[in-house]
Amino acid sequence: MQLGTRWPVGGSAPDRVPSVVVAAIEAVEDELDALDVDASTWRWTLTWLEGRPVVELDDGTVITYHPDEDTATVSQPGNSEPDEEE
Template structure:
């Protein structure tokens, strides 16, 4: 695993992220805003696992990229779920 970078919610995503991942980040941020969640101090963490981006939000929301299908999947943490 290789560390990528961190950025704030609402901030500019790294240029090297696939469009599907950027769209997923935008979707999560829009949903947080619609729910009235104060995520002003939250940050995204980008890591590379087997040369594919994995993006995780401070609340545990994770976005994984499928390069074959060129899609991104969002996994939101469930209350009581073990990490």
């Protein structure tokens, strides 16, 4: 069993998170900065689903890891089509 954790936007993701997921997290944070969103109180939540990391931001953005392809999918609230990150 793996336990999840939380960390603030702009903080470092846990070491056990795959690099492609970290890149997706950084892309979401860059987008927040570009949109001038005040996410200073927002946090990421890491949970494990069937041994795979799932990361959710307080605004409902979810990043899911796909180990077979070593990719991450970013699903944002109100967006019906997820974005692929490599």
